[in-house]
Amino acid sequence: MSNTKIRVENLYFSYRGRSVLRDVSVGFARNAITALTGPSGVGKSTFLTTLNRLWESTRDATMQGRVEIELQGRMRDVYDRGMPLTELRKKVAMVFQAPNPLPMSIAKNIAFPLKLAGERHRTVVAGRVEQALRMANLWHEVKDRLQDDARTLSGGQQQRLCIARALVLEPEVLLLDEPTSSLDPAATDAVEELLTGLKERLTILVVSHYLEQVVRISDRVVRFADGTIVAG
Amino acid sequence: MKKLHELVAERLLCLSALASSAITLAILAFLVVMGLPLMRAGGVLPLVYSPWAPFQGSFGIFPMIVGTCAISLASLVLAFPLSLGCSFLIAAVAPSAVSRGFRRLIELMTGIPTVVYGFVGIFLLVPIVRELFRSGSGMSLLTAALVLGIMITPTMTLFFCDSFDRIPKSYLDAAEALGASRTQQLLHVMLPLAKKGMLTGVLLALGRAVGDTLIALMLAGNAVQVPTSVLEPARTLTAHIALVMAADYESPEFRSIFTCGIVLYLFTLTVTFVVRAMGSAKDEAA
Amino acid sequence: MKPCLLERTTVLFAWAAGLLLTAAVAVLFGYLFMHGLEVLNLPLIFGKTPPWRALLLQERVFEGLFPALAGTFMLVLLAICWAIPVGLATGVYLSEYAGPRVRRVLDALFDVLAGVPSIVVGLFGFALAVFLHRHFSERIGPCLLISSLALSILVLPYIIRTTQASLEGLPREIRLTAIALGATKLQNIILVLLPKSLAGVMSGIILAIGRCAEDTAVIMLTGVVASAGLPKSLLSQYEALPFYIFYISSQYTSPEELQQGYGAAIILLLLCALLLLAAYGIRKGLTHLVFYRP
Numbered sequence: 089m090s091n092t093k094i095r096v097e098n099l100y101f102s103y104r105g106r107s108v109l110r111d112v113s114v115g116f117a118r119n120a121i122t123a124l125t126g127p128s129g130v131g132k133s134t135f136l137t138t139l140n141r142l143w144e145s146t147r148d149a150t151m152q153g154r155v156e157i158e159l160q161g162r163m164r165d166v167y168d169r170g171m172p173l174t175e176l177r178k179k180v181a182m183v184f185q186a187p188n189p190l191p192m193s194i195a196k197n198i199a200f201p202l203k204l205a206g207e208r209h210r211t212v213v214a215g216r217v218e219q220a221l222r223m224a225n226l227w228h229e230v231k232d233r234l235q236d237d238a239r240t241l242s243g244g245q246q247q248r249l250c251i252a253r254a255l256v257l258e259p260e261v262l263l264l265d266e267p268t269s270s271l272d273p274a275a276t277d278a279v280e281e282l283l284t285g286l287k288e289r290l291t292i293l294v295v296s297h298y299l300e301q302v303v304r305i306s307d308r309v310v311r312f313a314d315g316t317i318v319a320g
Numbered sequence: 321m322k323k324l325h326e327l328v329a330e331r332l333l334c335l336s337a338l339a340s341s342a343i344t345l346a347i348l349a350f351l352v353v354m355g356l357p358l359m360r361a362g363g364v365l366p367l368v369y370s371p372w373a374p375f376q377g378s379f380g381i382f383p384m385i386v387g388t389c390a391i392s393l394a395s396l397v398l399a400f401p402l403s404l405g406c407s408f409l410i411a412a413v414a415p416s417a418v419s420r421g422f423r424r425l426i427e428l429m430t431g432i433p434t435v436v437y438g439f440v441g442i443f444l445l446v447p448i449v450r451e452l453f454r455s456g457s458g459m460s461l462l463t464a465a466l467v468l469g470i471m472i473t474p475t476m477t478l479f480f481c482d483s484f485d486r487i488p489k490s491y492l493d494a495a496e497a498l499g500a501s502r503t504q505q506l507l508h509v510m511l512p513l514a515k516k517g518m519l520t521g522v523l524l525a526l527g528r529a530v531g532d533t534l535i536a537l538m539l540a541g542n543a544v545q546v547p548t549s550v551l552e553p554a555r556t557l558t559a560h561i562a563l564v565m566a567a568d569y570e571s572p573e574f575r576s577i578f579t580c581g582i583v584l585y586l587f588t589l590t591v592t593f594v595v596r597a598m599g600s601a602k603d604e605a606a
Numbered sequence: 607m608k609p610c611l612l613e614r615t616t617v618l619f620a621w622a623a624g625l626l627l628t629a630a631v632a633v634l635f636g637y638l639f640m641h642g643l644e645v646l647n648l649p650l651i652f653g654k655t656p657p658w659r660a661l662l663l664q665e666r667v668f669e670g671l672f673p674a675l676a677g678t679f680m681l682v683l684l685a686i687c688w689a690i691p692v693g694l695a696t697g698v699y700l701s702e703y704a705g706p707r708v709r710r711v712l713d714a715l716f717d718v719l720a721g722v723p724s725i726v727v728g729l730f731g732f733a734l735a736v737f738l739h740r741h742f743s744e745r746i747g748p749c750l751l752i753s754s755l756a757l758s759i760l761v762l763p764y765i766i767r768t769t770q771a772s773l774e775g776l777p778r779e780i781r782l783t784a785i786a787l788g789a790t791k792l793q794n795i796i797l798v799l800l801p802k803s804l805a806g807v808m809s810g811i812i813l814a815i816g817r818c819a820e821d822t823a824v825i826m827l828t829g830v831v832a833s834a835g836l837p838k839s840l841l842s843q844y845e846a847l848p849f850y851i852f853y854i855s856s857q858y859t860s861p862e863e864l865q866q867g868y869g870a871a872i873i874l875l876l877l878c879a880l881l882l883l884a885a886y887g888i889r890k891g892l893t894h895l896v897f898y899r900p
Contacts, residue, residue, distance in 0.1 A: 140497065142493075142496060142497055145496060147416075173499075173501075174499040174500070174501055175499070176499075177496070177497060177498065177499035178498070178499040181497070181498070182497040183497075184490070184493065184494070184497070186490065188490040188491065188493065188494040189494075190491055190494060190495070190509065191491070191513060192512075200495070200498065200508070201498045201499065203508060204495075204498065204499060204500050204504050204508065205499075206610050250494070253494075253498065254497075254498070257498075257499070323790065325792070326790055326791065326792050329792050330703055330792075332695065333695045333696075333698055333699035333703060334699055334703065336691070336692045336695035336696050336699070337695070337696040337699040337700060337704070337712060339692065340692050340693070340696045340716075340719075340762055340766070341696075341711075341712050341715040341716065341719075343719065343759055343762070344715040344716070344718050344719040344722075345715070346730070347719075347722060347726065347727070347730045347759075350730050350733040350734065350737075351726070351729065351730070351733070353733075354733050354736075401619075401623065402623050402626060402627060403623075404619075404623070405619050405620045405621075405622060405623020405624065405626075406620070406623050406624055406627055408616060408619070408620035408623070409620040409621065409623065409624040412620075413616070413617050413620040413621065414620075414621075414624070422624060422628075424886075425628065425631065426627070427882070427886060428879055428882060428883065429627075429631055430882070431816060431820075431878045431879050431881070431882030432634070432875060432878065432879070433819075433820035433822075433848060433874050433875065433878050434820070434822070435820070435822045435848045435851050435852050435871075435874070436634075436638070436851065436871050436874060436875050437634070438852070438855065439851050439852075439855050439867065439871050440634050440637055440638060440871070442855050442856075443637075443641075443855075444633070444637050470627070470630050473627060474627075477627075501613070503613045503616055503617055504613060506616070507612065507613065507616060524721075527721055530723070531721070531722075531723030531724065531725070531726075532723070533723070533724065533725040533822070533823035533826075534822050534823060534852065537852075538852065538855060538856070558723060558725045558823070561725050561726075561728075561729055561827070562725060562823065562826055562827070565732075565826075565827060577729065578729065578733075581725075581726045581729045581730075584722075584723050584725070584726050585722060585726055588718060588721040588722050588723065588726075589718055591721060592714070592717045592718045592721050593714075595717075596714060596717060
């Protein structure tokens with residue numbers, strides 16, 4: 089059994105007729121943190137959205153190529169017709185650059201994906217919310233204020249909340265798009281520590297252009313330039 | 321150091337602003353002055369709750385107030401679910417081409433003159449209601465409310481769509497990345513966040529329904545009575561004003577229509593200020 | 607995973623509502639055209655009078671819509687003439703000169719004005735006519751002048767709001783360019799800001815025209831009559847298309863007259879639809895402004 093979790097072959101992407109990604113072929117190892125770096129605007133973030141098909145809701149964008157991700161022990165073609173979009177996104181979770189908690193309580197934010205999945209049992213939901221918050225190193229900070237609005241948390245806490253929210257459905261891959269660029273150094277450290285702890289369970293891809301961070305936490309660095317991979 | 325013509329221009333602009341805003345107050349003033357003799361004679365409150373019996377010298381507008389409330393609320397009951405469904409279709413359910421086309425259609429509908437609605441209502445809907453329920457002329461509270469409901473649906477739908485559009489994209493992105501389908505985003509993210517804006521839409525649509533004259537005038541049958549069922553005819557405040565345009569400017573019957581005008585004006589005032597108050601109490605989603 | 611019951615119901619409900627509304631519009635248009643299409647020709651407008659003689663005002667049209675169309679046309683023209691200068695000036699003042707407190711008060715007043723039912727505006731127009739009759743001249747009664755003034759009040763908030771909104775929507779760079787080159791405030795408004803916001807202002811005016819052409823309640827109380835021929839002066843009574851439709855619906859005496867009613871309804875419907883499409887074509891995203899008025 090190979091160690092490859094994600095395999096991308098001959099990926100092309102264009103937006104409004106302008107080429108964003110050209111002939112990208114790359115594989116990512118299981119249970120590792122891979123950093124995607126390069127100057128801004130070279131298509132790193134776009135690359136992430138091709139993995140969970142989030143780009144499909146943007147107009148005027150087109151993609152060619154093959155993306156395979158191992159899900160539940162089986163290599164699956166992400167763009168196969170038999171692949172349900174919502175299932176894919178539950179297994180390939182994503183966290184955005186700016187923390188984006190939904191305007192509801194902390195507990196409800198974490199429970200939101202469970203609600204989407206149709207999980208109604210209260211004790212089950214409460215248990216998994218706690219589990220996710222613990223995994224995100226956030227439980228001790230928020231356990232007494234679970235009913236507060238999530239937007240009352242600090243920026244760093246919000247970002248960890250978003251990671252917890254992504255973790256609650258037990259994804260296999262976690263995509264992060266510059267997760268620390270809007271945070272102060274202390275909050276950044278907390279998020280990095282969290283990611284390092286998570287790689288035992290997950291395959292993690294982080295887009296970042298802070299080289300220091302990349303070196304600190306990642307097992308491998310893939311460098312993008314001019315719409316394609318130049319090193320890694 | 322301003323030049324003279326700059327000053328003159330500023331004064332002129334200010335003057336026209338003051339003049340046009342004064343019209344708002346002048347309307348109320350005229351209504352009060354014209355309605356005053358009748359109000360003075362019998363007091364204001366009796367006018368509002370006493371019945372309409374011109375031959376006994378009673379010019380209360382109570383039946384018209386009930387008629388207006390009944391017809392506009394009934395039309396709201398029809399229009400609200402319809403608008404909700406249509407806005408769902410536009411915002412999340414339909415594929416984008418269908419959604420855009422449907423939105424154009426609804427925008428176009430807002431331009432249909434109310435007199436045309438009334439005209440089609442008389443010749444198409446009234447006979448159907450007459451046959452279906454076998455009661456009276458077919459002109460009834462129900463008939464007017466049905467057409468009025470169709471008339472206000474586009475307005476309400478567009479307001480609903482508007483409040484969906486104002487939801488920050490980051491919330492929708494978050495939900496989408498967590499695997500929410502469009503329908504799930506609608507139900508669990510958009511709908512809870514848009515509530516307030518939607519309430520505004522409902523209120524403004526209610527204002528439209530109350531303020532409309534032609535549909536009720538042409539379709540509600542205009543009997544001066546407190547309706548006891550939806551199949552009975554009713555008269556609205558607006559239709560009453562249109563109907564009692566007697567030539568004798570001094571008759572008390574005639575003056576009662578200014579009381580109707582004042583009631584309608586005060587209703588507008590209330591709706592406007594409630595909507596403004598809701599708008600200035602900042603949106604939670606923002 | 608299958609979508610749950612609530613989601614499936616929502617989707618079904620949305621399509622049902624959409625179909626119902628579409629069907630309602632289709633029935634409305636279909637019914638009108640089915641009955642009125644065959645009378646949609648020149649005699650509908652000019653009766654038995656030769657069109658050019660009617661247009662040159664040499665001969666009165668008795669059995670056509672020409673007097674009603676001409677009345678509506680003049681009414682709209684006059685009302686818009688009154689409303690444009692005042693509306694533009696007020697919009698400019700609100701956006702460029704008024705301080706925050708003044709603006710708050712005026713905004714509230716125009717919101718109320720925009721919401722006042724048209725029949726109440728009509729009542730105001732009527733009261734105005736009575737007032738002028740008593741205090742100025744016996745000759746003034748409900749007439750074309752009074753109607754057009756009342757209608758201009760009805761559409762004033764449209765023009766004010768679209769002017770204000772399109773001026774306020776201009777980006778900072780555009781505001782500052784001419785100022786930086788030494789233009790005065792007034793020069794900046796006239797030479798730069800107003801031309802730049804012309805599309806918005808125009809769309810507001812077109813909507814106002816549609817509203818004037820369509821409104822029946824105001825003119826009912828201020829001087830429209832079923833039969834008057836062409837208006838002779840500003841102080842005479844007149845005919846108008848929407849009132850004709852209303853009148854025919856209850857007072858028609860023959861199937862031919864009713865057919866004319868269908869024809870008139872189609873003409874008014876198409877007129878208003880075209881004006882609305884034009885307004886939307888000029889500027890997208892007008893939704894708030896259009897529907898504010900009951």
